[in-house]
Amino acid sequence: MKRNLVGAALIGAALIVGGTGIASAAPAGCTASGAVCLYRDDDYRGGQVTLSGTTTGITHLSSYGFNDQADSYYNNSTKDAAWYTDANYAGRRVCMHSTSGNHSFSFQDSDEASSTRKLSSASSC
Template sequence: MRKKLTFGLFAAAMIVGGVGTATAAPAGCESGWVCLYRDDDYRGGQVSLTNSTTAISHLSSRGFNDNADSYYSNYTYDSAWWTDANYVGRRVCMHNNTSNRSFSFQDSDEASSTKKYTSRTAC
């Protein structure tokens, strides 16, 4: 009975989601990248900060403005997204090697710009 209860509590915690330490990267989110996804659970198309693209000042230029609902950071430093273009508005940090499989109601479909930092303490 104790095993079932422990597993049940773990499963419930996983369903609730939230920001956590990143596990295996979703397909298409390479090492060193930070990926924003259109839908929960890293689905629905993505826009990525890669090794050569370290910032996107207007997510609308990628057809992705106000569309993000999850992220995966496969990057060793912090990164962030903002509610407005040009890194203005409310900043939401994405710490190194973390993920969020389902944004909160407040954050859902709000990202308008994003960039990678070169520090683990930028956020």
């Protein structure tokens, strides 16, 4: 009986972790190691802007026709990244933790990103 309770607790813990919004695998278009991707629509769809492994930031998403357009992200990097509500990394900062994703921004965050960049470490946020 005790073993069954431990197994049930582990399954319950896995379900809780699975519900945090952390993506389990990089979505199509963001599979390159070190990439950070912002997507136009929920569920990593609708076109994207990508910070490749060598690109560290975009000061004006408007230069890519992507200002105030993002609704999901995936960070396929071992470092944190962030997007900002204003150009030049100004305004409110929203963290994108390393090797994680958010398939659907909150109402407050939807269509608010104006600049984005990679941060210096996995503990920068």
